[in-house]
Amino acid sequence: MDTSSESGLPEADNNSGQDELAADISAGNNADIRMPSGTDDPLSDAEIQKYREEINKMDRIILDAVKRRTKVSQAVGKTRMGSGGTRLVHTREISILNQFRDELGEEGPAIASALLRMGRGKLG
Template identity: 35%
Template sequence: MTVSTGTTGAEEAGARVAPEASDAVRGPAPMTGQPAEQTIAEARRCIDDLDDAIIRLIWNRMLVSAQVQRARLASGGRRLCLTREGEILDRYNDALGKQGIAVATSLLQLCRGRDYIRPPVS
């Protein structure tokens, strides 16, 4: 992947910029004469695969977060770091807009104060 060191006019104006095309997951090919039902079924399978990957990533995030919390508590700190949570909220807001804050809030709630983590059922 090529990384640009310059900024675009949209970035300078504070607009959100989508990830590079090379970072995007490719869905099914566009409709080329195939029935709509087939296109929908393929797209839904792709969405299901993406959801499965997202769920695995969330579980990994929860495990890493639990490690951070244990280390903070062991060193006499608090379980939560509100400054860090603010940084995470800002990052999601910058990347996804207002709805990104809702996504980040849900992730933070999932990762807070877990005494145990139950792995997902495979």
């Protein structure tokens, strides 16, 4: 039975191995990832397939997490605005942008910006 969506990613309710993978991701467990040393040490077809399956599972986890983060952020924003506050807290957004840059490098702020926009909407 194929449980993949049109994108080729496992469906959201398919948790086969996702809990273990999520735990490995949270723990920063990269010990079992073989990094080829060059053209004389390529990954085998089986290793490539295994890694692609893992990437698909990680993509599913990321997509589900982004959707949840967006809803949680929108709920916080509505609560803040309903009590007379602002739609965003600038110092918090700067902190998030900095964290993503520190952990992901130069592409980090772009990812953080997209997440922030999804949660609060575009500014201006």
